[in-house]
Amino acid sequence: MKKPRKPGGGRKKLKPEYDAGKNLKEQMDAAVSLYKNNSLQAIADALSLNPIKVRKLLITAGAYESDIAETVQHTFYKYRETQSYKDAVLSTASELKLSKASVTSYLPYEKGVYFPSITSTEKISVGAERQRRYRAVKKLRAAPTEEHLWETVLIYQKVRFKTYSGLPFSYEIRKGRSGEYTKELWIDRRENSKSLAWSSVLLALGNVKEVGAVVDRPKALGDIRGVTYIYGVFYRFGLIDVPDEVKEKMNKCGCVAKS
Structure with a gap:
């Protein structure tokens, strides 16, 4: 049985x-x-x-x-x-x-x-994350559109940037009640946080005359609120270059080695 x-x-x-x-x-x-x-x-x-x-x-x-x-x-x-x-x-x-x-x-x-491109960076390897950033920046430089810029901005959240004067900062983009990302970058500058409107970033993008060209100072991108942060982000993305003396401050300690 x-x-x-x-x-x-x-x-x-x-x-x-x-x-x-x-x-x-x-x-x-x-x-x-x-x-x-x-x-x-x-x-x-x-x-x-x-x-x-x-x-x-x-x-x-x-x-x-x-x-x-x-x-x-x-x-x-x-x-x-x-x-x-x-x-x-x-x-x-x-x-x-x-x-x-x-x-x-x-x-x-x-x-x-x-792991599609929108997957949280906590869920992918360091190598995959580096490759993702490289591809996004490459695409942005080839075609500096709002869509490509947004994709790159999302991928670079919490990455360390430097301002024109060499001060470190990072940013994050929060989600609203609907679960969608809000079009606002929250700048983390030491103990303070301030928001940077996406419309300001786009305004600065429109003032980039030639991808990779030297932009002497932040104000050259326009009289825009938060432009000092945009300047650092655009340099990291390769949308602009900066004068050698500024580059020295922004690259000090290898904190802004371009991807």
């Missing part, structure tokens, strides 16, 4: 300590840490993986970008709104004339750890 099955019983895991999600994250963090100075093949060799898996790990971490990856993901998520994962892959493959394997190789892992 069969013994009744105990509640919660069943086949024991062969490897109870095995955690697929944890292992995937460890592989992803390792790939990201090597990505800056190595090719996909070099990373694959170092981690004993194939280059396609390395690329997929980097895509999952939000650290890899290319025109084809962006096209595949954009097309896939368009179909994913109304189709299952499998059908969306097939539709994407059909539209872009790619194989199913090619499409999935440019998509992040569905299970495990996917």
Whole structure:
């Protein structure tokens, strides 16, 4: 006679300590840490993986970008709104004339750890965070639009900046009751905090005549409230350059090494 099955019983895991999600994250963090100075093949060799898996790990971490990856993901998520994962892959493959394997190789892992660009920095590795900032700044410099500036400002919250005179500060953007970010930067300057309106930041952006050109002093960006902070932020983002004597104060102690 069969013994009744105990509640919660069943086949024991062969490897109870095995955690697929944890292992995937460890592989992803390792790939990201090597990505800056190595090719996909070099990373694959170092981690004993194939280059396609390395690329997929980097895509999952939000650290890899290319025109084809962006096209595949954009097309896939368009179909994913109304189709299952499998059908969306097939539709994407059909539209872009790619194989199913090619499409999935440019998509992040569905299970495990996917960190889109809006994920809190506390949940991603230092390497992934650095890559995220680098990509955002690169995009902003190429096309200094409000959308790209906002994306970069969000990513650089709580990062240390310096003013024209070399005083350190950081900022954060708070959320309203709806859970959405408010268009206001709260400047943390030692024990004091003051707000900086987004409209002021945009006004200064409009006064940047040429990306990367030297701006002698904050007031050259306009007679704007809080412009001394905007000046420091724009320098860090590479939207402006500053005179050598000012650069020395802003870069002292390596606090504002540009990403």
